[in-house]
Amino acid sequence: MQYFEKWQELPYYPISLFYREKFGEKVYKIPVSVSQTCPNREGLKGMKTCVFCDVWGSAAYPEVRDQVLKDQILTNKERIRKRFNANKFLVYFQAYTNSFAKSEHLRQQFEVAEQVEDVVGFVVGTRPDCLSPAVLRLWQEYAKKHFLSVELGVQTFDEKALVWMERGHSAVQSIKAILKIKELGEVDLGIHLMFGLPGETDEFIKKTARIVNSLPIDNVKLHNLHVLSNTPLEEMYKKGEFVPISREDYTRRVQIFLEHLNPNTAVHRVAAVASRHDELVAPYWAASKLDNYQFIIDKMREQNSYQGKKFVSEGKGFLHRTDFSGTFTSI
Template identity: 60%
Template sequence: MEKGWLGLPYHTISEHYNRLFQEKVYKIPVSVVDDCPNRRGLKGMQTCVFCDVWGSAANAESLSMELRTQIEKYHDHIKHKYKANAFLIYFQAYTNTFTKVSALRHNFDVALSYPWVKGFTLGTRPDCLSKAVLDLWQEYHEKSFVAVELGVQSFFNDELEFMRRGHTAEASIEAIHKIASNTKVDLGIHLIFGSPQETDERIIETAKIVNTLPITNVKLHNLHVLKQTPLEDMYHAGEFTPIDRETYARRVKLFLQHLSPTIALHRLAAYSSRWDELVAPEWTKNKMGTHQAIIDYLRAEKAYQSELFTARNEEEQRVQKSLEAKSQPITSVHA
């Protein structure tokens, strides 16, 4: 908690997990697949413009390590650094359902074999959701915590076409409802802000769409340029200009203001852990600096999540009031 404030003016994923587990949990990011439909070129698809050779892997070396080795190595590091006792295994890189169900089952069993693992979360995309995969998720949900993070990225088709995602906004919405109807997993989505077609109005509309969906959390990214990506070629050709930090912060504010108070946020911006591969913008290197800059902007604007959202029930009203209080200094709250 920041000195002089009651807390952050948005619903954090830590609060979401604390409510579910009654304790602090930490993610152990692992990599077990190295491909996706886009990189394979299925149905004429192309690699997403922002995707580098690591497929958003948390750590490049992970791709050459056995799953148990990854889990144990990163567990020891995180446990020592944060004095952590409870963990979630995060199957992060590439499309984790773009493989055989038998391989998924093996990976899930390995993850859950450790007594300090409370469950797992995995990233995937809207077009890799077979019935067998959904049945498998539900099976493991019945004996552990299972979370799914769906790479939606945008609810506007021209932005998805620019990113070369290979799926439509309509397909994303259909996939979200398909998961919610067939499983009880904890469901979240990823969104990317900063495409050339983006406007303030679209950001607000995105929040309103999110509010209608059966999800519990969102992870925000800013579109940035990495080496060996299609976006790097576009950047050098003058066909793409990354969003500046000030504009990005303002759009995060707009998104939060219109977002339901019960939707948890994993993070407010992307962070390039492989600094030598970042082309632009430079501010994407500074994880804590960027985070604090956005928080400072929200503070200066006295803005908070759900500020412009009409609460629909008592729970939303309760959380909304809590977030409003967190947007004010302690002295003014007690004045």
């Protein structure tokens, strides 16, 4: 297959290769926590906490979240440098919703981060419904002088699934947010997608890839829905209202998605891992990062499966013909 050599013998286009092409060497993310909340946790418009979200709001290293930003960057930078012999870094504003606060707060964080040696850009995690004009102007400004990537927590394009997840935003809002961000020009855009939702079908996975292909999305990050302690999903799990996806079924869905995904769309990861193992309730396989990664890669290689194998360029009218009202019949 023509892409394998370029993709470092992987069956998909890894984000690490994109960074290497962009910066001339491998680049590593420094995760930091500067946002302490999100619209759901604030209860705006009657919102509730997302069913899967724990108290840390996706923070990779919650033990340093109380440090000031510069100390967080330096602490995590040194940890990553020692482990990977890293030289260049992206500051990853990861936890909760980083565009929820006033834009001036985020500007101050950018100003701190850009002063740290070897930092070559920023990655900002946020939601489709937290894009004020001021935040968009700030991103546009910084994208002209630094690499700036936005990771948008879309999770799914199915409206009923979004309601079940208590996300508080719609698929249409996600699409509008994607288009609005890409209108800024130089901003790199990625989205998070979650597989393993109740009633999810292989056909909807294909449809999801087709939707992604129809939008100006630069990269994707895949996440297997798993149960963490002290979350609404844990209560559902205990009551028998939610059954976690098996590793085999999740792998098949990743394979289906990647086969239909544009080969020019970079992939951050093919599976998530519970970063705090003591909080993982189920499934047990979500505790291992390397095992799951290798399992997926091996399965794809065994079946001569690779990103873009079944990719077909969509016509301009595809999104207008797409029904987002609900594919998951069991919800």
